[in-house]
Amino acid sequence: MENRVIIGGQWGDEGKGKVVDALSEGVDWVIRYQGGANAGHTIYIGEDKHVLHLIPSGILRPGTKCLLGGGMVIDPWSLRDEILALEQRGVEVRPHLMISANAQMLLPYHQRLDELREERLKRQCIGTTGRGIGPAYLDKVQRTGLRMGDLRLPLENLERKCIEKVLSANELLSEFYQADPLPSRVLAGELVDLARFFAPMVVDPYTALRPVREGRESALFEGAQGTLLDIDHGTYPYVTSSNCTVGGVLTGTGLPPQVLGDINGIFKAYLTRVGNGPFPTELLGEQGEALREAGGEFGATTGRARRCGWFDLLGARYAVDINGMTGVVITKLDVLDGMPAVKVATAYDLDGETVEAFPVGSGRLSRCRPVYTEFPGWEKPTGDCRALTDLPAAARKYLEFLEDRLGTLIIGVSVGRRRDQVIWTPTGVTA
Ligand code: IMP
Numbered sequence: 001m002e003n004r005v006i007i008g009g010q011w012g013d014e015g016k017g018k019v020v021d022a023l024s025e026g027v028d029w030v031i032r033y034q035g036g037a038n039a040g041h042t043i044y045i046g047e048d049k050h051v052l053h054l055i056p057s058g059i060l061r062p063g064t065k066c067l068l069g070g071g072m073v074i075d076p077w078s079l080r081d082e083i084l085a086l087e088q089r090g091v092e093v094r095p096h097l098m099i100s101a102n103a104q105m106l107l108p109y110h111q112r113l114d115e116l117r118e119e120r121l122k123r124q125c126i127g128t129t130g131r132g133i134g135p136a137y138l139d140k141v142q143r144t145g146l147r148m149g150d151l152r153l154p155l156e157n158l159e160r161k162c163i164e165k166v167l168s169a170n171e172l173l174s175e176f177y178q179a180d181p182l183p184s185r186v187l188a189g190e191l192v193d194l195a196r197f198f199a200p201m202v203v204d205p206y207t208a209l210r211p212v213r214e215g216r217e218s219a220l221f222e223g224a225q226g227t228l229l230d231i232d233h234g235t236y237p238y239v240t241s242s243n244c245t246v247g248g249v250l251t252g253t254g255l256p257p258q259v260l261g262d263i264n265g266i267f268k269a270y271l272t273r274v275g276n277g278p279f280p281t282e283l284l285g286e287q288g289e290a291l292r293e294a295g296g297e298f299g300a301t302t303g304r305a306r307r308c309g310w311f312d313l314l315g316a317r318y319a320v321d322i323n324g325m326t327g328v329v330i331t332k333l334d335v336l337d338g339m340p341a342v343k344v345a346t347a348y349d350l351d352g353e354t355v356e357a358f359p360v361g362s363g364r365l366s367r368c369r370p371v372y373t374e375f376p377g378w379e380k381p382t383g384d385c386r387a388l389t390d391l392p393a394a395a396r397k398y399l400e401f402l403e404d405r406l407g408t409l410i411i412g413v414s415v416g417r418r419r420d421q422v423i424w425t426p427t428g429v430t431a
Helices: 016-023 074-088 108-124 133-141 148-152 155-176 184-201 247-253 287-294 315-325 393-406
Strands: 005-008 029-033 041-045 046-051 065-068 095-101 219-222 262-266 271-273 307-309 327-331 341-350 353-355 368-376 408-413 423-424
Touching: 005 016, 016 041, 016 108, 016 327, 016 408, 041 393, 074 184, 095 184, 095 219, 108 133, 108 155, 148 155, 148 184, 155 184, 287 307, 315 341, 315 393, 327 393, 341 393, 368 393, 393 408
Parallel strands: 005 219, 005 262, 029 065, 029 219, 065 095, 262 327, 327 408
Antiparallel strands: 041 046, 271 307, 341 353, 341 368, 408 423
């Protein structure tokens, strides 16, 4: 079976969880490679809703091995809660879940520092999820973080290290932010309990992934967030702190590029963004509100209302190109049902000039005005369509246009939240 990478093509929330769930049937491994509990993958099995923050969506497929890769930042408190909540609902988690020893450990002070920093920035804040992601990656790059492998240390060493880290974070909390310090001994004691819980799940990724490296077992790599939130290639500084693009798979797992296989991008049929930063096709007012309501566009992690707008072909083409996407899935097409017209930004006006390539860097992007191509909408609901030929002609025209302009095949179209509401189109949507 061919390996596969699933990458968000926009600003996250493209519906990757559902696609990973659908494509993970028969796959040996589902591997997350970056990010942390800032992600919120919502999956419906029947009417049963599952929201996963850290655990790969593959956990819902019995027998699939799941790995939290070394490129992630993992809050062991949240992870334990997530495991126990799934187990309570009858999902078998612990026998199948592995955690790379290289993953960074996210501690409660990271979360506190994230909140305080955002408060301090006021209107210039990033609008983070408040999960401590930036401060945890900061500890990683300044080489002061604990790693999940440290949970295998003799417990008294782990306890001592945790106390040291919390005390040093407390200096920053109390001296710079004038905030309350965190209880170092209490947290260290809790971490010791967590170490007992997690120690059997922590693995050396080089050894654990040998069967994938040697091509004996198949893997699906589950991206979190999206290309435009990538720390290097996104709309900096309004980005997350990890590489959500294809390079993150390599650094976040330690596997070589030859194993990647297909690289599939996931795009919503329109566009959303949570948090601050430029968004040229954003719809303010009633139209944005209508999309938000129709699409249920409220964050799975924070509950925040997502900003909504039209599909942006410039950003999407950029995502296809920099990730080398070999096929894309369009999600939530059904949300556009009943819209009188559907628009796509095909160029920008930047200070009076027409721009056709996505301007990297938020300075210029915030001055861009979208130039739209407009399509007639369709009345007929698409939620029950299971073949391209079931779709209204206007919806097919819209998809054909996207496929042509993206320069890669649309291999699937999702028309609802349930597992079965997908039209698979392995040879594309263009007749
Ligand atoms: P952080 O990752 O919490 O630091 O947040 C940085 C930016 O990424 C903010 O704009 C967040 O709203 C956004 N972000 C982080 N994770 C997600 C996600 O899973 N979906 C959508 N946006 C996200």
